[in-house]
Amino acid sequence: MVIDSSPAYPAGPRTTPTRLAERARYDRAAVHAILDADYVCHLGFVADGAPVVLPTMYARVGERLYMHGSTGSRPLHAARECLRVCVTVTLTDGVVLARSAFHHSLNYRSVVAHGIAHRVVAEEERRMALDALVNAPFPGRADDCRPPTPKELAKTAVIRLDLTDVSAKVRTGGVVDEPEDMDLPYWAGVVPTARGYSPPVPDEQGSGPTAVPDYVRQAL
Amino acid sequence: MVIDSSPAYPAGPRTTPTRLAERARYDRAAVHAILDADYVCHLGFVADGAPVVLPTMYARVGERLYMHGSTGSRPLHAARECLRVCVTVTLTDGVVLARSAFHHSLNYRSVVAHGIAHRVVAEEERRMALDALVNAPFPGRADDCRPPTPKELAKTAVIRLDLTDVSAKVRTGGVVDEPEDMDLPYWAGVVPTARGYSPPVPDEQGSGPTAVPDYVRQAL
Numbered sequence: 001m002v003i004d005s006s007p008a009y010p011a012g013p014r015t016t017p018t019r020l021a022e023r024a025r026y027d028r029a030a031v032h033a034i035l036d037a038d039y040v041c042h043l044g045f046v047a048d049g050a051p052v053v054l055p056t057m058y059a060r061v062g063e064r065l066y067m068h069g070s071t072g073s074r075p076l077h078a079a080r081e082c083l084r085v086c087v088t089v090t091l092t093d094g095v096v097l098a099r100s101a102f103h104h105s106l107n108y109r110s111v112v113a114h115g116i117a118h119r120v121v122a123e124e125e126r127r128m129a130l131d132a133l134v135n136a137p138f139p140g141r142a143d144d145c146r147p148p149t150p151k152e153l154a155k156t157a158v159i160r161l162d163l164t165d166v167s168a169k170v171r172t173g174g175v176v177d178e179p180e181d182m183d184l185p186y187w188a189g190v191v192p193t194a195r196g197y198s199p200p201v202p203d204e205q206g207s208g209p210t211a212v213p214d215y216v217r218q219a220l
Numbered sequence: 221m222v223i224d225s226s227p228a229y230p231a232g233p234r235t236t237p238t239r240l241a242e243r244a245r246y247d248r249a250a251v252h253a254i255l256d257a258d259y260v261c262h263l264g265f266v267a268d269g270a271p272v273v274l275p276t277m278y279a280r281v282g283e284r285l286y287m288h289g290s291t292g293s294r295p296l297h298a299a300r301e302c303l304r305v306c307v308t309v310t311l312t313d314g315v316v317l318a319r320s321a322f323h324h325s326l327n328y329r330s331v332v333a334h335g336i337a338h339r340v341v342a343e344e345e346r347r348m349a350l351d352a353l354v355n356a357p358f359p360g361r362a363d364d365c366r367p368p369t370p371k372e373l374a375k376t377a378v379i380r381l382d383l384t385d386v387s388a389k390v391r392t393g394g395v396v397d398e399p400e401d402m403d404l405p406y407w408a409g410v411v412p413t414a415r416g417y418s419p420p421v422p423d424e425q426g427s428g429p430t431a432v433p434d435y436v437r438q439a440l
Contacts (some may be wrong), residue, residue, distance in 0.1 A: 198411075
């Protein structure tokens with residue numbers, strides 16, 4: 001197997017935008033940074049000729065994305081052989097209020113990855129992927145919970161998508177308006193969106209520890 | 221045309237979950253509330269036999285979803301006739317940290333709408349939809365900016381998806397763990413996610429008003 005370790009993904013027919021090409025990014029560092037900033041993707045596949053888009057959790061490990069679910073779920077069942085997918089991750093960064101309706105926009109960072117997803121069968125890779133999925137929101141959690149039993153593992157399907165046909169799209173910065181609109185009597189600016197967490201709500205049952213773990217507190 | 225005004229969407233083959241059926245919602249009020257809480261959806265369609273999922277803004281008006289973009293963009297160009305789509309909106313509400321890796325979960329609300337999207341050609345409906353899209357993040361904004369010129373309107377495509385084949389899925393509440401795991405020495409609880417805005421950043425150019433409008437301040 002040839003490992004492509006060039007700093008950028010190749011631009012292919014699926015990843016070359018038809019417009020606003022200046023927003024496209026192919027460098028691995030930019031793509032990885034976006035993927036690592038979230039843990040919910042939108043998984044697209046085709047069922048009976050029609051598109052289906054479902055939200056699901058993911059984790060990136062090197063040049064691979066992992067997703068998981070019940071062995072009974074539709075896409076994971078279909079991916080027993082292989083499943084053509086499009087995985088999209090989007091972070092909203094701000095609403096751009098221009099003086100003109102036409103130039104209203106959104107600051108965002110998104111990654112779109114195309115390819116064939118495969119079910120992971122090797123037990124070691126499955127366990128590693130499931131750890132990565134538990135760690136995705138709060139790195140460190142996988143070592144601080146009960147690992148899956150063989151029965152639980154048997155109920156869980158893991159699919160993998162190799163990052164080869166992938167690109168990012170980024171809109172950043174301020175308001176762009178027509179020169180003749182600059183003095184119109186409308187407020188213009190960017191309203192940044194904020195993502196974060198509220199204080200954790202401990203489960204009151206059981207006799208386990210009540211102090212919120214450090215790896216959660218650090219992410220708040 | 222028969223207007224279906226029953227309080228629930230019908231459960232069809234595409235909207236009946238294969239598992240976790242207790243999380244499915246079909247009542248219009250629940251679906252509308254989720255759709256009205258966000259303005260970025262993931263639009264799925266099929267291009268050359270493969271799924272494509274792109275983030276885009278949307279607005280709900282009654283039983284219709286509107287999306288827009290450049291007439292040159294791929295899905296909007298394809299939708300000149302009609303385009304089979306799946307539109308998915310997902311709100312993440314919290315990360316559920318169970319004592320067992322297997323029972324880790326996510327609190328979320330999502331809506332999945334299937335159907336055929338059509339390009340809107342009637343000028344009145346196009347303008348109404350574009351106003352709704354500008355208003356989606358900050359209701360009131362469409363009346364406080366320069367309306368589109370005929371030239372700008374000509375560059376903008378609007379597509380519509382009627383809400384007929386649609387359902388919501390909701391996971392809410394606390395940790396679910398196996399009875400025998402309740403006293404394991406691992407912290408368990410829910411970490412709620414928080415969505416909001418940071419202070420607006422006014423555009424320094426031009427001579428327009430500098431005070432942040434009320435309809436923006438109210439949403440912060």
